Amino acid sequence: MTLSYSLTATDGAARAGTLHTAHGEVQTPVFMPVGTAGTVKGMTADAVRSTGARIVLGNTYHLMLRPGAERVARLGGLHRMMDWQGPILTDSGGFQVMSLSALRKMDKDGVTFQSHIDGSKHRLTPERSIEIQHLLDADITMSFDECTPHPATHEVAAKSMRLSMAWAERGRRAFVPREGYGLFGIVQGSTYADLRAESVKALTDIGFEGYAVGGLAVGEGQEAMFATLDVTTPLMPQDKPRYLMGVGTPDDIIGAVARGIDMFDCVIPTRSGRMGRAYTSQGVLNMRNARHCDDGSALDPACDCPACTRHSRAYIHHLIKSQEMLGPILLTWHNIRYYQQLMARLRAAILAGRFAEEAAAIRAGWSTPA
Structure with missing residues (x-):
């Protein structure tokens, strides 16, 4: 077969x-x-x-x-x-x-x-x-x-x-x-x-x-x-x-x-990671921006990847600005994990018969202040 x-x-x-x-x-x-x-x-x-x-x-x-x-x-x-x-x-x-x-x-x-x-x-x-x-x-x-x-x-x-x-x-x-x-x-x-x-x-x-x-x-x-x-x-x-x-x-x-x-x-999640961009539950973050340089919070509090559980936004910003290869690696890892979490949420919502509500909730989260 x-x-x-x-x-x-x-x-x-x-x-x-x-x-x-x-x-x-x-x-x-x-x-x-x-x-x-x-x-x-x-x-x-x-x-x-x-x-x-x-x-x-x-x-x-x-x-x-x-x-x-x-x-x-x-x-x-x-x-x-x-x-x-x-x-x-x-x-x-x-x-x-x-x-x-x-x-x-x-x-x-x-x-x-x-x-x-x-x-x-x-x-x-x-x-x-x-x-x-x-x-x-x-x-x-x-x-x-x-x-x-x-x-x-x-x-x-x-x-x-x-x-x-x-x-x-x-x-x-x-x-x-x-x-x-x-x-x-x-x-x-x-x-x-x-x-x-x-x-x-x-x-x-x-x-x-x-x-x-x-x-x-x-x-x-x-x-x-x-x-x-x-x-x-x-x-x-x-x-x-x-x-x-x-x-x-x-x-x-x-x-x-x-x-x-x-x-x-x-290629968006991997290419964006190499460019210093992170897709998160609170929207897209540009980790090159100076506003992250003293931010000790997690990249995405809703994510369980190593970039989010072991490092701060300030550290990832430092890696990106210093052109250290670990920065793009961590952001790529995070972005792929975010996409996998997104698909899991959508699948669970379809199985539960609440796809429209979940889609609206995900989109609403992108406008949440980081």
Whole structure:
């Protein structure tokens, strides 16, 4: 049996369920820390586990360039290399195809591009993307797609989406089914409701173990993102996991869970940690600010991570200002823990039938004076 999903409870459109994979079960809604190159930056695997994270994300494009998918396979797969016994989802490389547009040439068969590392030339097709993810031993493989840039005309978005659907069908044929492993199709269509509907139908006709919503959080703004989810998620299969790619802030996540999304990933908590920003129950804190220099209080009184239980805001401010590597490490640790606590609160609220009240309480806390 391939990867599966069981829906436990709903509260409005919000859903709580369990994802069953070859490397363990994952309760949803879930946030996946981003480990692009086989590591969550600044964190050991034990540290990531301590935050409550049960699934992480890797990236096809970056790992194929360095250290190479075949090398990862020879060394026992990505789980063994990064000491992660839990499930791994790998992004197909489609987003990098969009973001590195100056270095690539795309045709209907795939993409030829130059490495951003050394300029070497590479070819990525739907079949090769699936093969790389197989070599990495990803529990969840993502279809190779073109992430449509924003803004895009209806004509451009339609052409891009239909190319992605053709690639999805090719990827489905290339995927090797195994016990506990699965392939997700990616819904495209920019912010156009008719194209999103066409994309969902094309993917469900092909058939996947899960379905992702791609092409959002690329500059369209939260209102347009939520409007797109409003017309997309009701069309998606109820008995399959739904993954919103590359999202987002805590407020984005709450809004997307309210619209039926189960899975999330984003670089925000890790990147923000490296930049000195902390997501807390009382809102976002910039730890570079001088107002923290004499503050002996905890970073977040509601958090149980090492940054909050063992250190003061003043110490973390000192680390950040002194450019000591421990500062970004502690803030990254905290931010991932905060995101995991957020997901646990949302899941518990769905199970209790009080999602709207909990979402309102979380948002209200962000305006609490620190």
